[in-house]
Amino acid sequence: MTSQGKLIQKLAFACIGMFGFAFALVPLYDVFCDITGLNGKPSLEQAKVSDTIDKSRVVDVGFITHIQNQAPFKVSADQAVISVQPGAMSKVVFKAKNMSSENRMMQAVPSVSPGLAAKYMHKIECFCFNQQALEAGEEADLALMFYIDTALPIEIEELTLSYTVFDITQSGQMGSSQGASK
């Protein structure tokens, strides 16, 4: 092959490679966020119970909920803020209500602010681990059990756990955007 042909081949491969790189950025982003806490996405895996409690300090944890796209749900924590000691287990109950006259599926997506605190938020039980089915007009108590890691950086004195609530009735399962878009 001529030197020109080789160069064209290399450049074409570079293009294809960069197209692939755009998609590779998706898993890379997740890895990067896990390491740095860039996007405040807490783990959706069930955590192990902590065996130590740091009694020397308390952290304020706030809970907020945000209903996406005027989905017909009402979700709120029974306490807006609680003070916890790192390592100590806390339980918070969220009251959820389906305001519509149809049976609906709900999915809550958690996010922690400041983002760096996300990986220190360990959940033993969370309604965000699964989809929640709420019948028409049904009211339910949804539980969250969590503790804050004792390794939480000392400068973080308060953090906020935010839930964005999506109506996923139409899609019926995770992994589809249609529920949110239509």
Next chain:
Amino acid sequence: MNSITQENNDSQEQIDQMKTQEGVIIMEHDDTDTEHHHGPAKGFKRWLYTTNHKDIGSMYLVFSLVMFLIGGSMAMVIRAELFQPGLQLVDPHFFNQMTTVHGLIMVFGAVMPAFVGLANWMVPLMIGAPDMALPRMNNWSFWILPFAFAILLGSLFMEGGGPAFGWTFYAPLSTTYSNDNTALFVFAVHIMGMSSIMGAINVIVTIVNMRAPGMTWMKLPLFVWTWLITAFLLIAVMPVLAGTVTMVLTDKYFGTSFFNAVGGGDPVMFQHIFWFFGHPEVYIMILPAFGIVSSIIPTFSRKKLFGYASMVYATTSIAFLSFIVWAHHMFTTGMPLAGELFFMYTTMLISVPTGVKVFNWVATMWRGSLTFEVPMLFAIAFVVLFTIGGFSGLMLAITPADFQYHDTYFVVAHFHYVLVTGAIFSIMAGVYYWLPKWTGYMFDIALAKWHFWLSLVSVNVLFFPMHFVGLAGMPRRIPDYALQFADFNAIISIGGFAFGLSQLLFVAVVYKCIKGGDKVPAKVWEGAEGLEWEVDSPAPYHTFETPPKIKD
């Protein structure tokens, strides 16, 4: 830029008739003819089938001028609506389409094709090559462009309207909240991307393989250097843009969740991927401008360019740095402190090589015997006004300050200073500089000076007050505003209309110069240096069929 005279057109029609009568025989004859002979084919087919770098360059330039006027009229709609507070002329949804399509057209339809057109025309002439390395691909990369923009502009007339989510098409605006015409937007961007990638491959292969003997790397004119680096940037990031729009497409239509939190995706990730493309993209739109200005200033200063090598290294460093600063567009998305500091410092670092360039241009003019021909006027305006845009960019780089400036008219002022008085002014400088070489005629200097001075004044009336309304808190992309911004917006709109109308003078100058004027010699400008000034004016259809000798 059709240089065929009316008489030729008449005889052309006769030839066409003969062709249709005698069909194949004549066609065959034509084929053998082109192999030896040196003029272009005639008629529309000349432009459709051409593989000549000058023809393709001209088509790119005309196309970009048309797109500049279309995108400009959209800006006029925006400024007319913003002339007074309240909603007067267009509904907000249409206003959003105007801001979106204005941005897309100007970036992908006006600035980029204009630079590709200049590269097509000038790179082979500057390096002593007979044509671009891949002439057929060159033809294709131009001819898919009109289709891309027909699709994009066509969507404006369809039910639901065109894209209305900003040229940055942030998810979920472009996924959850957009209409079904988004597919057309995605397809159009794919085609534009393909065109740019093919253009970039062509430029790289041409520069690497087709330099005349003795044209060593450090003798390349800076326009060629900056375009080489730009082409590498294009190859690195246009595929990423293609990937981004593909993800938007599948998220919207095929149920994936790249950017949808409910399905495990992340809308902020969209911004990371988009700006990984987007930041190098802004350098794609300014590096060739640096090259043009670096050609013009030495000519009219009658001195060699100060610090040639440092210019090359500065351009390369800007290109490298452009890959590690993208998140400065996203300071307000809640990044960790370490991230904000990293992106703040790297962004500020870019002002070092850029400062080197500005210093070199000024040093080139220092104690030169300056004259102020039209290309030089535009080049000097570029240096001054681009620097203003650079400084407001430096202000935006300061993370804590950015929280105030973010998404205000201050940002709009910043990127219009670097793109209009930067990229567009450099393109106009380049067109005035090389237009006599292309047509063989000097343009109407008086009219061109009117164009320059009117543009210079109106562009500052248009964009300078935007800094102030931005600092005072006027948000961008909104069709209405608080009453206290009324006076400033009226002034801005008047500046906008004046700038828009002034560009019609540019069209007139270019049109007149194609039609005729004073004949110019091969070396149009007294102080000009470079191979392009050694071929006749107008540049013959085929040049450097035998490579030129490069002087030391």
